[in-house]
Amino acid sequence: MRMSGxxxxxxxALSIPxxxxxxxxxxxxxxxxxLLFDAEAIHSSRWSMEILAFTHLLTLGFMLMIMVGxxxxxxxxxxxxxxxxxxxxxxxxxxxxxxxxxxxxxGFLLAEKLFFQFAIVFLLVAVxxxxxxxxxxxxxxxxxxxxxxxxxxxxxxxxxxxxxxxxMATAYAFPEFGINMRLYTDVHLMWGLLGWTILLIMxxxxxxxxxxxxxxxxxxxxxxxxxxxIIIILFYLSAIYLSQTEGLSKLWGExxxxxxxLFFSVYTFNMVNKRKRKVKDITINFWRLxxxxxVLAVMLYWLNGxxxxxxxSKFQLLLGMLIIFxxxxxxxxxxxxxxxxxxxxIHLQRLSMLHPMGMGLLPNMQTLITVKSQEIQFYxxxxxxxxxxxxxxxxxxxxxxxxxxxxxxxxxTYTLTRCALKYRNLAIQIKQA
Amino acid sequence: MPKEFILDVSELEAPEPxxxxxxxxxxxxxxQYLKVFHRKEPYPLYEVLIENGYCYRVIREQQADYxxxxxxxxxxxxxxxxxxxxxx
Numbered sequence: 162m163r164m165s166g167x168x169x170x171x172x173x174a175l176s177i178p179x180x181x182x183x184x185x186x187x188x189x190x191x192x193x194x195x196l197l198f199d200a201e202a203i204h205s206s207r208w209s210m211e212i213l214a215f216t217h218l219l220t221l222g223f224m225l226m227i228m229v230g231x232x233x234x235x236x237x238x239x240x241x242x243x244x245x246x247x248x249x250x251x252x253x254x255x256x257x258x259x260x261x262x263x264x265x266x267x268g269f270l271l272a273e274k275l276f277f278q279f280a281i282v283f284l285l286v287a288v289x290x291x292x293x294x295x296x297x298x299x300x301x302x303x304x305x306x307x308x309x310x311x312x313x314x315x316x317x318x319x320x321x322x323x324x325x326x327x328x329m330a331t332a333y334a335f336p337e338f339g340i341n342m343r344l345y346t347d348v349h350l351m352w353g354l355l356g357w358t359i360l361l362i363m364x365x366x367x368x369x370x371x372x373x374x375x376x377x378x379x380x381x382x383x384x385x386x387x388x389x390x391i392i393i394i395l396f397y398l399s400a401i402y403l404s405q406t407e408g409l410s411k412l413w414g415e416x417x418x419x420x421x422x423l424f425f426s427v428y429t430f431n432m433v434n435k436r437k438r439k440v441k442d443i444t445i446n447f448w449r450l451x452x453x454x455x456v457l458a459v460m461l462y463w464l465n466g467x468x469x470x471x472x473x474s475k476f477q478l479l480l481g482m483l484i485i486f487x488x489x490x491x492x493x494x495x496x497x498x499x500x501x502x503x504x505x506x507i508h509l510q511r512l513s514m515l516h517p518m519g520m521g522l523l524p525n526m527q528t529l530i531t532v533k534s535q536e537i538q539f540y541x542x543x544x545x546x547x548x549x550x551x552x553x554x555x556x557x558x559x560x561x562x563x564x565x566x567x568x569x570x571x572x573x574t575y576t577l578t579r580c581a582l583k584y585r586n587l588a589i590q591i592k593q594a
Numbered sequence: 595m596p597k598e599f600i601l602d603v604s605e606l607e608a609p610e611p612x613x614x615x616x617x618x619x620x621x622x623x624x625x626q627y628l629k630v631f632h633r634k635e636p637y638p639l640y641e642v643l644i645e646n647g648y649c650y651r652v653i654r655e656q657q658a659d660y661x662x663x664x665x666x667x668x669x670x671x672x673x674x675x676x677x678x679x680x681x682x
Contacts (some may be wrong), residue, residue, distance in 0.1 A: 171637030241637045370632065375607045378659075399668075437605050506609055507638055510616060514646050526609055 171237040175508045175584070177251045182501055183577055184259065185203040188222025189244060189490075189570030191266075193563055200559030208478045210534075214269035219485055221262040221284075228292060228361055228494050229254060234504060236298065239308055239368055240558025244294050249431045257287035257309030268333060277334035281327055288323045292316060307384040311364035314392050319354035321395075344426060354481070355418070356395045356490045359425060359455075362389055365496065366448075373499050374436040374445060387425060394418045409454070419459045426455045443535040445494025450543065454487030471554075478553045487546050494542055494573060499576050502530040505584040512591050528578045538572050545569045596665070600625050602631040604658045612639055613651040619648060619664055627665035631658035649673060651677040 166444060193213050196203055202211035233251055237243045244250075261283030268276035299313045325345050332342035360428075367379040398414045430452040458480055461469065465476050506526040513520045545565040552562035601618060603611035611632060616639075618628055622674040635652065643650050645668045655661040663680065 166600050172641055238637055241635075243642075289680070372608045375605055440607075459629060503608055508610065509643075510609075510612065514616065514620075514642060 171241050172507070173233055173237060173243060177247060178230040178234035178504065179581055181226050182256050182497060183222045183581060185226040186574040186577065188218050188262065190224065190567060190574065191222065192218035193567035193570055196566060197563035198558065200556065200563060204478065204553065204556050206474050208569045210269040214266045216481070216485070217262065217265055219490070221265065224358065224469050224489055225495065226258060227497060229258065230295060230417050230559055231365060231500065232295065234500065234539065237364065240306055242298060244255060245297050245383070245423065246294055250294055254287050254291050257283045258304040261287055267451050274334050276285055277330050280336055281330050284323065284327060292320055302529065305390065306365050307381040310385050311360060311388045314388050315364055316353055316362045317358060317392065318360055318395065322353040322357050325352065344403065347402050351398060351562065352395060354484045355422070356391065357423065359422065360490050363388060363425060368494055370433060372533065374433065374442065375438050376432050376436045378393065379432060383428065387421060387481050391421050394421060419462065422455045426452045440469060443532060443539050444495040444499050446539050447491050451488050451491035451495065454483045454491065475553055479550060483554060488551060491542060494538065498530050498576065499536055502526055502582050505529050505580055509587055509591065512588055517592055519594030521592050522587060523534060523593060524587060529583055530576055534576050535572065541565065541569045541572050596625045596627050596675050599626065599628045601628060604631050604633040604659070611636065615639060619643070622666055624666060624669045625672060627676055630632055630662040630664065632660045632662060633658065635660050651676055653680045
């Protein structure tokens, strides 16, 4: 079935998603170096310029970069249609996202408003092009694909998050406008960390988990129902926060939202455990680790002041760490190792079909990213999460936490780059066979 | 009637379904087709099949969420048979 204006193509060239996947860990390395050299400023307050720089290196540089690459790869696989103009727009989005993130972070660290002005332009281009291209596909009537329904809501939450982010960057870029940025910060955080990330992980996991781990398919009612509920609650809470309403309205909204997050975590954890083939798979551990984090975050949120007695700044930093590093980055690290090995392998298979003499050179997918390297990555990552949490409580541990985080991202960079180089060498050999 | 080969990949994790299908498809001859039972629609496979001179049809059968018939494009009698089969 052909959709008007949409291209039937389910396998984009490997370079398209790979450029995003190979760039992203470098932003994690930069974030680690920032923590290494300026931990005190990062831990001082959630409003410090250093924590904002650190956070955006991870959220824009690592998380958004990987997710954009994943969507370029993913959407064609689940729908059979590529994102319109993929070949032309992907390098533009890649470069402007790099530039926009670096300028934004530079703006935070150097308090230079010109940097913010450049950041706004580059990020508007990157996100604008991507959301417009994606919207065109997502508005098409692609029936029976519940993941597409969730991706539509992801697109909405990305638009709101980045729209608010750019509006707040304007406060830094043009302070003469007198924008009251702090009013929007919590809403931006909520849409970004709880809306966009959870919805995106929900959409992607609903495909990746059954595909790679042979679990039951996620039911349509679950995907549509929970994602719709999350979006409605987000709009409700946005109105509450922007009107600075306190009392029961706010309490109920936050309670229902917490229950939605808990439901997502428990449900997905349960699905992951229903995998049919009980072959040892380290990437499953990343999922289990990731899905525990929202539960811990919800417990911390509601029990701080009752059971836990953390100072406000530590409480907020720990909450942010659990969601960003504990949940989102753990999910991404597990998925990306599977995805990069898989797409490299599929492209080599495809090549060997066109060059049959090279068929004998086709490797086992496990050799592209080995189980051993996945194990090392997992234990490095787990250690990093523990040390980051402890460092928030005991800042003397910041150096160790930063070093662990640095090794975590260096390891990922090395693993993904090595896979890409193996692919390149094998591709050459297969073509020459 | 063409010879039917059956392959159930519905409980295999990626990329095993792709690997196993390709391994059999490479050996298909005229008057033969492969019937694959799968739990999801393998869009990337379709492109590879078309690029390499194969045809496919997706049909509904009780045994699995997706049932895919694959045969050689140049095999006209199997084409006719599979088209008829998929219209039933």
